[in-house]
Amino acid sequence: MQVAITVNGQTYERDVEPRLLLVHFLREVLDLTGTKVGCDTSQCGSCTVHLDGVALKSCTMLAVQADGREVTTIEGLAQNGELHPMQESFWEHHGLQCGFCTPGMIMASTAFLQQNAEPTEAEIRHNLEGNICRCTGYQNIVRAVQAAANGGDG
Amino acid sequence: MWPKSFDYIRVNSVEEAITQLNKHEDAKLLAGGHSLLPAMKLRLAEPALLVDIAPLGLTQVSDRGHGWSIGAMATHAHIAANANGALAQAAAGIGDQQVRNFGTIGGNIAHADPASDPPAVLVALGAKIYIRGSGGERNVAAEDFFIDLFTTDLLSDEIITSIYIPRKEGHTNAYAKMAHPASRYALVGVAVDICTQEGHCREVRIGVTGATTHAVRASGAEAVLQGAEINDGNIAQACEAIQADIADQLLGDAAYPEDYRQAMAGVFLGRAIRAATA
Numbered sequence: 067m068q069v070a071i072t073v074n075g076q077t078y079e080r081d082v083e084p085r086l087l088l089v090h091f092l093r094e095v096l097d098l099t100g101t102k103v104g105c106d107t108s109q110c111g112s113c114t115v116h117l118d119g120v121a122l123k124s125c126t127m128l129a130v131q132a133d134g135r136e137v138t139t140i141e142g143l144a145q146n147g148e149l150h151p152m153q154e155s156f157w158e159h160h161g162l163q164c165g166f167c168t169p170g171m172i173m174a175s176t177a178f179l180q181q182n183a184e185p186t187e188a189e190i191r192h193n194l195e196g197n198i199c200r201c202t203g204y205q206n207i208v209r210a211v212q213a214a215a216n217g218g219d220g
Numbered sequence: 221m222w223p224k225s226f227d228y229i230r231v232n233s234v235e236e237a238i239t240q241l242n243k244h245e246d247a248k249l250l251a252g253g254h255s256l257l258p259a260m261k262l263r264l265a266e267p268a269l270l271v272d273i274a275p276l277g278l279t280q281v282s283d284r285g286h287g288w289s290i291g292a293m294a295t296h297a298h299i300a301a302n303a304n305g306a307l308a309q310a311a312a313g314i315g316d317q318q319v320r321n322f323g324t325i326g327g328n329i330a331h332a333d334p335a336s337d338p339p340a341v342l343v344a345l346g347a348k349i350y351i352r353g354s355g356g357e358r359n360v361a362a363e364d365f366f367i368d369l370f371t372t373d374l375l376s377d378e379i380i381t382s383i384y385i386p387r388k389e390g391h392t393n394a395y396a397k398m399a400h401p402a403s404r405y406a407l408v409g410v411a412v413d414i415c416t417q418e419g420h421c422r423e424v425r426i427g428v429t430g431a432t433t434h435a436v437r438a439s440g441a442e443a444v445l446q447g448a449e450i451n452d453g454n455i456a457q458a459c460e461a462i463q464a465d466i467a468d469q470l471l472g473d474a475a476y477p478e479d480y481r482q483a484m485a486g487v488f489l490g491r492a493i494r495a496a497t498a
Binding site: 107108130 | 222223226228257258261262274319322403404
């Protein structure tokens with residue numbers, strides 16, 4: 067089936083099998099491998115991207131469902147060589163060790179801050195329930211999101 | 221994981237969706253896909269055709285005065301933000317942010333996962349499920365809609381269009397849930413809708429999920445509370461009664477066996493009653 071999906075501002079027209087998952091469209095068709103496949107069962111959140119500005123687990127949507135819609139991946143956050151403030155904050159606050167969950171953590175957090183610009187720590191933790199990290203124990207991830215919400219201080 | 225190959229079409233009207241369901245025996249409707257796609261990836265479901273109903277809209281949550289009408293394709297996130305009471309509470313606790321953004325209430329109840337939250341709430345609130353199919357339109361009470369494990373009253377050529385929740389003056393409600401630590405699905409979830417006057421229960425409905433094969437009403441526990449004073453003794457009695465109510469329909473696994481969930485249904489009924497009458 068022919069689809070036209072806009073990813074990070076650029077529209078890609080491709081012929082895809084209906085069963086192709088969005089995450090595989092991103093990784094294997096477009097070579098955007100920043101988005102990870104972790105559990106592949108809608109739980110770990112490492113495949114999180116934005117669909118029309120809303121956080122989505124891209125292992126749980128077909129590419130054909132994204133036809134005509136806009137996807138943002140981790141590769142689309144930095145602008146003109148400048149990291150997104152959330153990326154800066156993860157760097158600054160050591161919000162990662164191995165980095166595998168990081169794209170998903172950052173995409174989930176940036177979408178969340180769009181809805182709630184000044185979240186409490188509890189709200190940040192609640193909204194990261196769908197993202198699993200096996201390294202850091204979450205403390206620095208939460209700190210990084212909090213700092214990004216506070217404009218980088220924290 | 222890749223689902224088995226299937227055909228895919230997108231439809232623009234409810235009529236078109238019904239026609240497709242009628243034409244193809246092995247077709248499934250695709251709304252948010254957040255129950256269906258995981259099942260397909262595990263090859264627990266292998267439909268030959270997916271009928272994508274995204275263009276239908278059906279996402280409105282509207283106050284009709286005498287009650288609320290919830291479009292079948294309203295997402296959990298939308299319901300959490302736009303409904304109130306137990307329904308909003310349950311919606312806000314489903315899965316996680318990403319799942320709530322795309323999972324729909326119609327898809328959720330059509331799938332009828334035994335550990336799903338909304339079914340218990342819909343049973344307690346006396347909701348009606350509005351359905352259209354080749355035979356026309358009909359509605360069915362939530363308590364009659366859920367029949368068994370992943371089994372509902374919905375026929376193969378039918379589509380859920382909306383859910384109606386009657387407004388009941390003087391009623392309050394709450395949902396109390398013991399969430400699975402990893403999946404956030406309900407190990408036990410109890411919804412209570414209650415009307416009290418001078419500390420006594422005038423009317424009550426109780427719905428249970430998680431501990432049972434499908435969402436059920438706990439009529440024994442309701443009977444204990446009906447007309448009774450809301451106090452610790454009567455709540456304790458209702459918590460005993462709910463365990464008898466669900467005794468024949470229990471569900472369990474190695475980590476959370478049947479008798480444990482049965483006991484927890486009592487505990488969480490107590491919490492739901494206290495939250496609803498606080």
